[in-house]
Amino acid sequence: MNESKDFLRTIVEKDLKSGKYREIVTRFPPEPNGFPHIGHAKSICINFGIARDYDGHCNLRMDDTNPTKEDTKYVEALKDAVEWLGFDYGDSVYFTSNYFHQIHEYAVKLIKMGKAYVDSLDEEEIREYRGSVTQAGKRSKYAERSIEENLELFEKMKNGEFKEGEHVLRAKIDMSAANMKMRDPLLYRIRHAHHFRTGDEWCIYPMYDFAHCLSDYIEGVSHSICTLEFENNRDIYDWVLDTLELEPPRPYQHEFARLGINYTVMSKRKLLELIDAKVVSGWDDPRLPTIAGYKRRGYTPQSILNFCDQIGIAKANSMVDVAQLEFCIRDDLNKKVPRVMCVLDPIKVTIENYDGFEEINASYYPLDVPKEGSRKLPFSKEIYIEKDDFMENPPKGYFRLTPEQPVRLKHAYIIACKDVIKDTNGNIVEIKAKYYPESKSGSDNSGIKVKSAIQWVSASKAKTAEIRLYDRLFLVDNPEGIEDINHNSLRVIKNALIEPAVINEKIDERFQFERQGYFYADPIDYTDKVPVFNKIVDLKGSWAKKKQTNRHETRTKKEHVEGEITPMSESEQILFEKYIKEFNLNNEISNTLARDEKLSNFFDEAISTYNSPSNIANIVTNEVARELKQSSKLKFSPKQIAQLVSMIDEGTISNKISKQVFEEMQKSGENPKQIVEDKGLVQISDPSKIMPIIDDIISSNPDNVAKYKAGNNKLFGFFVGQVLKKTGGKANPKVVNELITEKLKHI
Numbered sequence: 001m002n003e004s005k006d007f008l009r010t011i012v013e014k015d016l017k018s019g020k021y022r023e024i025v026t027r028f029p030p031e032p033n034g035f036p037h038i039g040h041a042k043s044i045c046i047n048f049g050i051a052r053d054y055d056g057h058c059n060l061r062m063d064d065t066n067p068t069k070e071d072t073k074y075v076e077a078l079k080d081a082v083e084w085l086g087f088d089y090g091d092s093v094y095f096t097s098n099y100f101h102q103i104h105e106y107a108v109k110l111i112k113m114g115k116a117y118v119d120s121l122d123e124e125e126i127r128e129y130r131g132s133v134t135q136a137g138k139r140s141k142y143a144e145r146s147i148e149e150n151l152e153l154f155e156k157m158k159n160g161e162f163k164e165g166e167h168v169l170r171a172k173i174d175m176s177a178a179n180m181k182m183r184d185p186l187l188y189r190i191r192h193a194h195h196f197r198t199g200d201e202w203c204i205y206p207m208y209d210f211a212h213c214l215s216d217y218i219e220g221v222s223h224s225i226c227t228l229e230f231e232n233n234r235d236i237y238d239w240v241l242d243t244l245e246l247e248p249p250r251p252y253q254h255e256f257a258r259l260g261i262n263y264t265v266m267s268k269r270k271l272l273e274l275i276d277a278k279v280v281s282g283w284d285d286p287r288l289p290t291i292a293g294y295k296r297r298g299y300t301p302q303s304i305l306n307f308c309d310q311i312g313i314a315k316a317n318s319m320v321d322v323a324q325l326e327f328c329i330r331d332d333l334n335k336k337v338p339r340v341m342c343v344l345d346p347i348k349v350t351i352e353n354y355d356g357f358e359e360i361n362a363s364y365y366p367l368d369v370p371k372e373g374s375r376k377l378p379f380s381k382e383i384y385i386e387k388d389d390f391m392e393n394p395p396k397g398y399f400r401l402t403p404e405q406p407v408r409l410k411h412a413y414i415i416a417c418k419d420v421i422k423d424t425n426g427n428i429v430e431i432k433a434k435y436y437p438e439s440k441s442g443s444d445n446s447g448i449k450v451k452s453a454i455q456w457v458s459a460s461k462a463k464t465a466e467i468r469l470y471d472r473l474f475l476v477d478n479p480e481g482i483e484d485i486n487h488n489s490l491r492v493i494k495n496a497l498i499e500p501a502v503i504n505e506k507i508d509e510r511f512q513f514e515r516q517g518y519f520y521a522d523p524i525d526y527t528d529k530v531p532v533f534n535k536i537v538d539l540k541g542s543w544a545k546k547k548q549t550n551r552h553e554t555r556t557k558k559e560h561v562e563g564e565i566t567p568m569s570e571s572e573q574i575l576f577e578k579y580i581k582e583f584n585l586n587n588e589i590s591n592t593l594a595r596d597e598k599l600s601n602f603f604d605e606a607i608s609t610y611n612s613p614s615n616i617a618n619i620v621t622n623e624v625a626r627e628l629k630q631s632s633k634l635k636f637s638p639k640q641i642a643q644l645v646s647m648i649d650e651g652t653i654s655n656k657i658s659k660q661v662f663e664e665m666q667k668s669g670e671n672p673k674q675i676v677e678d679k680g681l682v683q684i685s686d687p688s689k690i691m692p693i694i695d696d697i698i699s700s701n702p703d704n705v706a707k708y709k710a711g712n713n714k715l716f717g718f719f720v721g722q723v724l725k726k727t728g729g730k731a732n733p734k735v736v737n738e739l740i741t742e743k744l745k746h747i
């Protein structure tokens with residue numbers, strides 16, 4: 001339990017002390033319309049965590065009142081997530097649909113009390129009559145219907161005698177209430193839809209505001225904990241339970257802040273869009289913030305629990321840095337998992353003075369990890385090392401193998417480069433080396449000083465493995481959706497070489513690959529023939545770095561072989577602060593720029609020709625950085641990037657199209673202005689060009705229009721998406737949004 005109590009636990013303790021409840025009962029109430037994400041994990045931790053801390057219980061309840069979106073596979077995913085996080089939902093899952101009969105009876109009771117009526121205004125009128133924040137609403141003339149008439153109409157609604165939208169059941173509260181939600185809220189609506197559990201039994205379905213409080217009451221919930229956006233619904237919650245004069249005790253609603261994480265989209269609707277568009281492989285794609293995604297990627301339940309604990313429970317919404325989550329998994333694995341060697345981009349090294357073969361005993365764990373276990377590392381004349389662990393013309397501060405500088409092979413000997421073999425194009429294909437027989441790790445008498453130790457594998461004994469490297473799924477820290485996708489977020493290496501014990505001994509599913517990061521044997525695709533590993537997270541992270549620099553540690557910079565974090569040098573620190581203070585860039589980006597001289601120079605030059613710091617920094621730290629990793633010489637200049645950004649800022653091209661332009665710049669080095677002109681990529685903002693497309697989409701999707709009109713606001717995104725698709729991403733999303741809003745209002 002948290003040492004300092006959060007506000008929810010304070011309430012719970014007070015209620016226990018005063019005797020308001022005998023038992024603490026909470027519930028986690030997802031709608032089964034998608035896989036749960038890390039935001040749900042927060043809610044699970046709060047609801048199940050509080051129940052556990054106070055010897056109560058927590059119900060897992062499917063809030064299944066919307067028949068069109070829901071599915072059993074989502075129910076299974078939700079059960080899975082709760083279990084995986086280590087919580088117990090008891091013998092069964094609860095469903096709001098189990099209470100449809102009771103909820104219906106409560107509705108009848110309200111009608112009999114004169115507190116609910118059947119309204120026959122259409123949706124548009126209902127909205128109009130509701131008034132506005134500054135203006136009181138007006139009650140519908142149908143509110144005057146007699147109790148008998150209401151009962152009869154409601155019965156007919158239930159029996160399927162009306163069309164969708166013809167009538168609704170409303171609470172009779174107050175059309176001039178300051179809280180607009182209290183202006184006669186809807187309790188029931190007609191939906192002629194098949195429900196995944198109740199089938200065709202019902203054609204009226206209770207609204208969230210009516211079903212939720214009653215389900216809580218029926219289950220004996222004491223504390224109904226939800227996110228802040230339901231704050232205004234609390235009055236209805238109370239009204240329904242109080243008006244029905246239910247036998248106490250009754251539940252009360254308490255709100256906490258939703259979790260948001262940068263570089264991530266969280267809502268199930270947006271996640272579903274990514275899946276439908278096939279930018280990811282499914283709900284469990286390791287790049288998604290779903291529980292299934294984290295599980296597949298290799299996150300441990302403990303790391304997610306630690307994260308939820310760290311972020312705490314607050315009443316104000318805020319954005320959490322994704323680096324904090326990465327810190328949690330790293331921190332959890334650091335002292336737990338075996339450390340092994342894998343070479344991702346191999347280059348052959350022939351040790352000319354070594355003949356024969358030996359097996360070196362090497363512990364799986366470093367000394368500070370209280371775990372035992374070791375494996376045999378085959379060592380031979382021919383080995384592979386990482387291509388970039390050798391440099392012929394190294395810059396200052398390069399501590400690995402060079403023609404002049406020896407290096408230690410981790411757990412084994414020190415080697416020195418004797419000769420470099422190149423192909424006809426000048427590419428290095430092999431390194432000839434010698435080893436120092438006296439230098440064996442653990443019994444080194446060679447007296448040779450090296451500055452680092454690198455990973456390696458025996459050429460004849462290594463196994464081939466497929467490695468999947470993940471980068472952020474989104475390019476911007478506050479992504480909207482598909483238009484902000486990072487198309488290079490997955491890199492697959494088919495021919496990585498891994499030491500044989502990893503495959504043969506299977507001491508664990510998660511490993512630290514020395515100097516590479518943490519990896520997880522993919523639970524689905526892994527076979528002994530083709531072992532597949534997902535990269536969970538890097539060894540180093542910026543979030544912990546930030547914490548460290550805050551402590552003003554002054555250590556000299558040295559190459560870190562283990563999973564340590566390098567503090568910034570003084571000059572990097574100065575740059576870092578400049579980026580934050582002068583340019584208002586965020587921590588993450590400032591950190592990336594400050595630590596990379598090439599990037600910071602590039603940024604400085606770009607910004608000197610066009611002043612748009614955050615947009616330029618975004619491109620520089622993402623696209624440009626990625627390109628620099630792959631090739632030492634860029635085809636485009638800082639000035640051209642500045643030009644690209646200015647075209648986005650001015651609205652000449654959309655964000656989405658800018659990615660396309662950038663790809664072209666990478667290839668041809670052509671000016672972005674020219675590319676946009678040649679390819680006709682100018683953003684379309686002219687309503688008279690966009691309107692016909694909207695009309696077309698609206699007339700060819702009558703079903704979706706009807707659903708939208710019936711209250712499914714989520715379909716708005718569908719229409720916008722369609723227009724963007726039809727224009728190849730060239731339509732100005734803002735204009736499209738406005739036009740569609742207008743259009744749908746008048747249908």
Ligand code: ATP
Nearest residue numbers: 029030031039040042043226227258259266267268
């Ligand atoms: P989404 O918009 O992702 O679909 P939702 O709020 O509609 O989310 P539900 O399945 O209805 O999702 O929510 C189940 C529970 O999880 C609710 O109590 C909700 O408040 C909580 N929850 C959902 N998203 C978050 C989040 N980002 N942070 C904290 N709690 C969340």
Ligand code: MG
Nearest residue numbers: 031033268269
């Ligand atoms: Mg929802």
